[in-house]
Amino acid sequence: MEPGCPVVGIGASAGGLEALEIFFSHVPPDPGIAFIIVSHIDPHATSFLPELIGRTTPLSVREAIDGRRLEPNEVVVTPPGKALTIEQGRVHLRGIVIPHSIPLPIDTLFRSLADDQQAKSIGIVLSGTGTDGTLGLQAIKSVAGMAMAQAPQSAKFPGMPQSAIDTGLMDYILSPDQMPAALLRYVQGLCLSRGVETAAGLIISPEVLQKILSLVQARTDHSFAAYKMSTMRRRLERRLHQHQIDRPEHYLRYLREYPEELEELFHELLIGVTSFFRDPDAFAALAAAFPELLRTKRNGEPVRVWAPGCSTGEEAYSLAILLQESLEQMQKPCPVQVFATDLDDRAIEIARLGRYPEGIAADVSAERLQRFFTHEDKFYQIVRDIREKVVFAPHNCW
Numbered sequence: 001m002e003p004g005c006p007v008v009g010i011g012a013s014a015g016g017l018e019a020l021e022i023f024f025s026h027v028p029p030d031p032g033i034a035f036i037i038v039s040h041i042d043p044h045a046t047s048f049l050p051e052l053i054g055r056t057t058p059l060s061v062r063e064a065i066d067g068r069r070l071e072p073n074e075v076v077v078t079p080p081g082k083a084l085t086i087e088q089g090r091v092h093l094r095g096i097v098i099p100h101s102i103p104l105p106i107d108t109l110f111r112s113l114a115d116d117q118q119a120k121s122i123g124i125v126l127s128g129t130g131t132d133g134t135l136g137l138q139a140i141k142s143v144a145g146m147a148m149a150q151a152p153q154s155a156k157f158p159g160m161p162q163s164a165i166d167t168g169l170m171d172y173i174l175s176p177d178q179m180p181a182a183l184l185r186y187v188q189g190l191c192l193s194r195g196v197e198t199a200a201g202l203i204i205s206p207e208v209l210q211k212i213l214s215l216v217q218a219r220t221d222h223s224f225a226a227y228k229m230s231t232m233r234r235r236l237e238r239r240l241h242q243h244q245i246d247r248p249e250h251y252l253r254y255l256r257e258y259p260e261e262l263e264e265l266f267h268e269l270l271i272g273v274t275s276f277f278r279d280p281d282a283f284a285a286l287a288a289a290f291p292e293l294l295r296t297k298r299n300g301e302p303v304r305v306w307a308p309g310c311s312t313g314e315e316a317y318s319l320a321i322l323l324q325e326s327l328e329q330m331q332k333p334c335p336v337q338v339f340a341t342d343l344d345d346r347a348i349e350i351a352r353l354g355r356y357p358e359g360i361a362a363d364v365s366a367e368r369l370q371r372f373f374t375h376e377d378k379f380y381q382i383v384r385d386i387r388e389k390v391v392f393a394p395h396n397c398w
Contacts, residue, residue: 005032006187011109011136012040016128038106053077061074064076124149124150125149130159133160147164148183186242212236216265220266235268278363287325290322294326303337311342320386321368341392
């Protein structure tokens with residue numbers, strides 16, 4: 001794959017064929033982008049997607065071949081019954097692994113895309129039922145990629161795009177005919193910013209950075225002075241891409257002229273990376289350490305834990321589950337209280353609901369899903385006993 005070529009993953013399900021045909025009929029002949037399509041098709045069926053989409057676009061459309069490198073101006077279609085991942089710009093196919101009987105090929109592609117392409121990754125969710133793609137788009141956003149969802153009113157089946165929209169992370173919510181123009185504007189911004197990059201990334205002077213952060217603080221009353229520079233650069237870079245602004249000092253001027261952009265930048269900086277039992281080694285270490293810590297507690301004495309930077313709640317609930325399991329194994333009757341805090345009010349509201357897309361099945365064991373969650377309408381809901389152990393509140397740790 002050519003260096004700098006953006007990669008767009010497109011997920012579609014019921015009603016997605018029409019959306020795909022409309023989308024590609026509006027893509028120009030030379031967009032400089034590699035496209036990958038994943039759709040929910042019966043694994044035993046024959047896919048006619050390459051032929052059907054090929055009629056609507058001058059781009060090369062073909063079925064994915066294992067090990068082949070992605071190329072710009074090409075559309076790769078995932079074969080039925082296969083999961084597609086990307087590694088070093090090459091396609092890898094395998095039989096769909098169904099965690100706990102839930103196939104999630106769109107999440108699989110998007111997560112892989114985020115890992116491999118980082119800020120060049122772009123995810124689009126079109127018409128379909130369920131929640132496949134939601135967690136994958138969150139992964140793309142966490143590495144400063146771009147996320148787009150079909151406007152629900154334009155989708156035959158709005159469930160999948162609406163699930164993505166409900167995260168509050170979508171950069172664009174558009175009908176399929178509007179998507180290509182927005183995508184190309186974004187990609188052009190991505191290329192413009194490369195004119196001011198070094199090997200270390202976007203060049204931003206300390207003076208300009210301080211002025212940007214001062215504007216954010218004045219608008220939101222929150223300071224980001226202690227943030228990692230690498231994280232800050234990626235977040236600022238993505239906003240520049242979206243607005244096709246080629247220099248940080250021009251973006252500073254834009255912030256002064258359009259102060260509402262400060263709110264968008266604020267939430268961009270808050271995007272966290274989280275999942276249930278994230279970093280398995282760390283949670284294994286906690287599971288090993290908890291019994292010794294819990295032995296110091298008298299029966300009935302509360303076990304209190306603080307989970308700072310809890311984001312949308314996955315890790316806080318993971319702690320509550322782990323503590324509950326340890327106490328039961330020790331036969332120790334102690335109430336658990338997890339105090340979970342985060343700067344982001346939007347994330348706190350999601351955390352309080354304790355309702356997550358089916359994609360969490362990739363991170364939570366079948367035993368824990370059965371015991372600590374209820375499964376309803378394509379979502380997993382934390383059971384009340386665990387929800388009541390966790391109290392969420394907005395709080396700035398700095």
